Amino acid sequence: MYKKKLLLPSLMLSLSVFVHAVGNAATAGEVVPGGIPSSADTIEGCPSPVILQNFGEFAKTGKMPPAFGKWLNSVEAQRIEPFKVFDNVYNVGIYWVNTWIIKTSDGPVLIDTTYGPFFDLLISNMKKVGVEPADLKLVLMTHGHFDHVGRADRLKALTNAPFVMTQAGWDEALENSKKSPFMEEIKAVLDEHDLVAKDGDIFTVGDTEFRVYETPGHTWGTASYVYNVKDGDREVRAITIGGLGLNGVNDTKQLESYIASGNRIDAMVESTDNPVRVHIPTHSFASGLTEQVESIQNRKPGEPHPLLKEGSLVGQLEGLRRRAEQRLPTLKQ
Numbered sequence: 001m002y003k004k005k006l007l008l009p010s011l012m013l014s015l016s017v018f019v020h021a022v023g024n025a026a027t028a029g030e031v032v033p034g035g036i037p038s039s040a041d042t043i044e045g046c047p048s049p050v051i052l053q054n055f056g057e058f059a060k061t062g063k064m065p066p067a068f069g070k071w072l073n074s075v076e077a078q079r080i081e082p083f084k085v086f087d088n089v090y091n092v093g094i095y096w097v098n099t100w101i102i103k104t105s106d107g108p109v110l111i112d113t114t115y116g117p118f119f120d121l122l123i124s125n126m127k128k129v130g131v132e133p134a135d136l137k138l139v140l141m142t143h144g145h146f147d148h149v150g151r152a153d154r155l156k157a158l159t160n161a162p163f164v165m166t167q168a169g170w171d172e173a174l175e176n177s178k179k180s181p182f183m184e185e186i187k188a189v190l191d192e193h194d195l196v197a198k199d200g201d202i203f204t205v206g207d208t209e210f211r212v213y214e215t216p217g218h219t220w221g222t223a224s225y226v227y228n229v230k231d232g233d234r235e236v237r238a239i240t241i242g243g244l245g246l247n248g249v250n251d252t253k254q255l256e257s258y259i260a261s262g263n264r265i266d267a268m269v270e271s272t273d274n275p276v277r278v279h280i281p282t283h284s285f286a287s288g289l290t291e292q293v294e295s296i297q298n299r300k301p302g303e304p305h306p307l308l309k310e311g312s313l314v315g316q317l318e319g320l321r322r323r324a325e326q327r328l329p330t331l332k333q
């Protein structure tokens with residue numbers, strides 16, 4: 001049940017910003033297989049097709065489906081227990097947007113920072129997986145949208161870890177801070193930003209390397225990070241793709257960058273030389289991770305890892321390319 005006191009009016013006022021700001025959400029008007037209705041009174045958990053359909057409806061019409069609005073705004077509805085997907089990888093975010101702890105031999109690395117009132121959930125989830133903010137060695141940020149970096153300011157006060165983003169990511173975050181109520185306080189952090197990530201950079205923390213790929217498309221500043229995840233005694237190459245949503249794509253030039261970035265990631269996935277095998281997404285619902293968590297947790301010794309199913313990442317990338325190509329005729333030159 002949703003309690004009125006948990007709703008956040010400021011979020012409701014920022015919907016025009018929100019259309020641009022969400023990450024890997026559905027393309028406007030996308031039809032979700034199965035035709036799950038978006039008119040339910042409440043949304044329980046984070047059922048991926050329902051979230052995608054509701055967001056698609058909002059993006060297409062500008063009208064927020066009431067249950068979706070309640071779900072987005074409610075701290076209680078967004079509360080999720082942290083979960084482990086690989087031996088060194090924990091999701092400590094909320095239903096809407098992921099934040100990842102990658103544990104290394106020299107301490108934890110965080111990917112993205114959540115936003116607004118959900119910061120307290122981030123901190124409590126971090127603590128549940130044994131991480132204090134002061135322990136963080138590095139904070140990697142994917143792009144300048146509020147739901148990924150909005151609470152960098154409060155996190156910054158709790159840790160000495162450097163914060164990393166591309167130059168275009170820092171720039172777009174600063175620009176967004178002028179219009180998003182979730183980023184008003186971030187300006188000081190942006191003015192004194194720590195590290196600029198450039199394509200090909202490698203940040204090494206203990207036994208783990210994080211390689212930067214600038215993957216413009218979702219926004220011009222979007223970065224993806226490639227690193228190894230551990231499954232028993234083997235290591236697998238993983239990617240966190242910084243953003244996949246087409247909602248912020250405004251013209252054909254940006255869409256072409258989106259497609260080129262997708263092709264570049266596809267080449268890493270299909271490479272015969274240490275290929276990327278798994279996507280650790282910034283939004284669970286966009287890749288159906290939400291529905292796979294239970295099978296990951298219930299996996300028996302010797303069973304294959306559910307996220308390493310052959311062809312799954314190639315399939316995700318094919319879907320993105322298809323949606324991008326469908327979008328092309330609707331954009332200005």
Ligand SMILES: [Zn+2]
Pocket residue numbers: 020021022023024143145218243245
């Ligand atoms: Zn985004």
